[in-house]
Amino acid sequence: MSTQEILNRVGQFSSHDLLLFEEHSVRRLFRKNDVLLHLGEICQSVYFILSGSFFQFQSNDITETIIDLHLPKEWMYNHPSLIEQKVSDTTIKAFEQSEVLELSLTNLHSLIVKSQSFLSLGRIFDQPNNRTYLFDRSLSPVEKYNYIKNAKPLIVKVFPVKMIASYLKIAPETLSRVRANH
The missing domain is CATH 2.60.120.10 (Jelly Rolls)
Structure with missing residues (x-):
């Protein structure tokens, strides 16, 4: 670049x-x-x-x-x-x-x-605006995952589920279920 x-x-x-x-x-x-x-x-x-x-x-x-x-x-x-x-x-x-x-x-x-x-x-x-959107609203795990996929689509390709779940403040098992339903 x-x-x-x-x-x-x-x-x-x-x-x-x-x-x-x-x-x-x-x-x-x-x-x-x-x-x-x-x-x-x-x-x-x-x-x-x-x-x-x-x-x-x-x-x-x-x-x-x-x-x-x-x-x-x-x-x-x-x-x-x-x-x-x-x-x-x-x-x-x-x-x-x-x-x-x-x-x-x-x-x-x-x-x-x-x-x-x-x-x-x-x-x-x-930059804090992304974090504010994610954490100052009552988003469901599905909404958080959809938001992050739209805002930063590479995250799901680069980082493991455990790290993404920690970032989204949800359990890794919950994130795995959300991803399985997509």
């Missing part, structure tokens, strides 16, 4: 803007299970997933609770940690070998100073 394709998803950018973005962003590779953000760190960057997938989770001594599942062609970050600059209560880990473009907050601010076009990158910070 080219820089122009990535940026055209959030706004209009000149060829000079595209070069600036390339100068200020960094390509990073992650192996399966590499940690992008550790619990207790402050999120300092946003990441555009070029390939692969990631999962964001909270853990206690016994279980991992999936907070988000991230796929290619998405922006990814820990929203509360990045926006409020507080320590993360989640971990972001590569589910498989992955490649991302990283843009630090410092570099994002630098880009905005150099070109007002980069203010449109603010659109990437609206």
Whole structure:
């Protein structure tokens, strides 16, 4: 995916803007299970997933609770940690070998100073809307599964039932029954 394709998803950018973005962003590779953000760190960057997938989770001594599942062609970050600059209560880990473009907050601010076009990158910070729709409504397991299949159809192809069920806050057995009836 080219820089122009990535940026055209959030706004209009000149060829000079595209070069600036390339100068200020960094390509990073992650192996399966590499940690992008550790619990207790402050999120300092946003990441555009070029390939692969990631999962964001909270853990206690016994279980991992999936907070988000991230796929290619998405922006990814820990929203509360990045926006409020507080320590993360989640971990972001590569589910498989992955490649991302990283843009630090410092570099994002630098880009905005150099070109007002980069203010449109603010659109990437609206991501909590999917989670709000899923969890602030009284959706049935079938409705949750249908919503996620429409919003992020690759999730059901990439991640195992147990992870998807945790993300949707339903039992894996319930999700298996819902999927069997589709």
